[in-house]
Amino acid sequence: MDRRITEFVAALRASGVRVSPAEAADAMRAIEQAGISERRFFALAMQASLIKDAKDQTTFQELFPLYFGKETPPPLAPPGGGQLNAEQLQQLLQQLEQQLAQLPSPELARLLRAMLTGQGLSPQELGQIMGALMPPHVSNPRYRDWMTQQALRELNFKQLERALRALLAQLRAQGMDEQIVQAIAAAARANQEALAAQIAQAVAEQMAEQAREEGHTRMRSRSESALLDRPFDQIDAGDLDDMRKVVARLTARLRTRLALRQRRGHTGTLDAKTTIRTNQRFGGIPMVVRYRKRHLKPKLVIFCDRSVSTQQVMAFLLLMVYSLHDQLSRTRSFAFIDQLYDISIYFAEARPEAAINQIFEQIHPTRSYSTDLGRALKQFCQEHLSCVDRRTTVIVLGDGRNNDNDPGLAAFAQVRARARRVVWFATEEQWRWGVYDPGSLSSDIYAYAPMCDAMHEVTTLRQLADAIDGLFVRA
Amino acid sequence: MLNAISDVRDLLATQQYIASDEISTAMFLADKLGKPLLAEGPAGVGKTELAKCWAKATGYALIRLQCYEGLDETKALYEWEYAKQLLYTQLLRDKLGDLLGDATSLRDAADRLAAEEDVFFSERFLLPRPLLQAITSEQPVVLLIDEIDRADAEFEAFLLEVLSDFQVSVPELGTLKAKHQPVVLLTSNNTRELSEALKRRCLYVHIDYPDLEAELRVIQLKVPGLTAKLAREAVELVQRLRTMDLRKHPSVSETIDWARALVELNSSQIDAQTLNTTLNVLLKHESDIQRAKRSLQAGEPRPERPERPRGGYRGGELNN
Structure with a gap:
């Protein structure tokens, strides 16, 4: 039993749950107390001592039956639901022998016999069948159904259906009562499903076994620090959910840090x-x-370059800033492409996540290279300059690639003169700043840089968090 | 004493607490293994209540430490009682005078005073806060550390010694060890990730919103005045509210409050009028109330369509 538990712990680790040796020892003690007679309590005792995170519970529930679920498989139905007389049974078995002779492989023959006679597979038989198949080549539990289907296809499982139909036709030809034939068919199909489920279980066990052997080679990609350091342009849709959770946690941490700073400062x-x-x-x-x-509750005015390359970083910046709204006195945000859009209104009505989605739905970049910060700044000076005062920190998020348009330095200087601080969040790595890029032409970032109080490179979440944290430090 | 997991459930049932199998198993193990139990889950599902009921059911005293941002050792563990120390020095001035009066040199006086130092740094002047109370208590106690996720990470690290060895080091006095190992319950609303080290030392149970039948049993137990039909209707509505996209979902405790309100108002059915007047018991945000009313009156909740673009730029494919 201890060995089985150790194996189970290893499997949990392989699928990315952190289990320390101390916790494994706790699990053993817990089982001593809870006993193993009742399977449910046994499972819960293991869960309470091994799983320390709600999101790992699904992993636990997937793996547990593979290691301790050695329940006897559900019994198969007797032929024809048990309403055959001896003569009919004899007839059925005779036909079955005929069909078995025609089947291409011994594995299928064994399965067909189990289907019709209702005698389940012994573990050895199941082992033989699985041994004849290629082991699953993927160990990720996400692909379990797919691997099962592959196994069934390799077994030529569909052939069983054909053999069954041929057999039923033979029985009918021999003049067996239609009702009895139907009953035989129903029982056989039910058995077929049960067998498929049994094979699926076996495949899942194989996969878990493999995952354990691979062990630590497959590190969980969603570990927090890996996500923190992943460049925004390498984030795919699968990570977004995890990223959002990381952002929420990061925000909470920032808030704690702010509170501490205020207490100690x-x-x-x-x-x-x-x-x-x-x-x-x-x-x-x-x-x-x-x-x-x-x-110190800063007032913020944010300009975001709304283009495809900056979409992710813009979403996370806005999400974090608006989640910290209780630490800020007032936030105005604008997006620009070739002109300026006031996006504060979206945040006034909806929660940050929803508002950001709305913004992305409703403000699209065009196909042409149209980003024009210069024009957006001029427009800002005409319409919204009043929202910048001596307590305002202005954040510009962008790469400064202006498509050879007028950078609008005069307007920028005007904003600069009114604001307390101007901070630039650059969405490119520092070595690319100002470098001519055939895709997006020249960069004016070094034209703006002398007027900024700070330049931050924000290509990963960690850099973004540090940059935002920097806003609250008394300059 | 406890022999089986079902005993825990029965014990909690005497306090009108309906414990799921997860909760009973975790509580049983916490008691048997002497490890702290960390209960996590949304607000208002009965995490704190679990500790209270456990204390009442076992007859132990409950000591509660409410965590908040900026909580530190002096608030959680112990503090020297300066005022009392000052008062004693004032009152004992004559005695001190006698003691030091015939000292020949300053050094001699200081040495004599140092010899008496432990009078002033003894347990007499120690003001025990919840953690020290729980550890030094003569009787076994239940220690509830509520909303640990609100405390700072440094406080969490400080808890480690207390939780793993049930002992506390006071520099002036040495190490105080627990006479009876307290049953420790930590609760967290999961607003931030707790450290691995803390989690490793605890057993863990995640308490989520109960399903319909379980919540119905809670309501019938806590609000016996509500008719069975109305109770079911109410719980069904609450369960439906939880599937909606709201800022804060109604918790079990709010369901109970609402059920009590329905009894007080003598409602015979849940109609638009009743909802209008009592929905604010369940939902605590004006926008949530409006949204819930709209979708409840429209019947089935339907996906909300975004409004028409305001000054939106209808471009072609995304590119730049």
């Missing part, structure tokens, strides 16, 4: 009122000194 000015009040209990002797707290 003494401004150095004594708060006489609070100090006197706290020290009442020491008879007015100032044992604890309190400092005045000043909350």
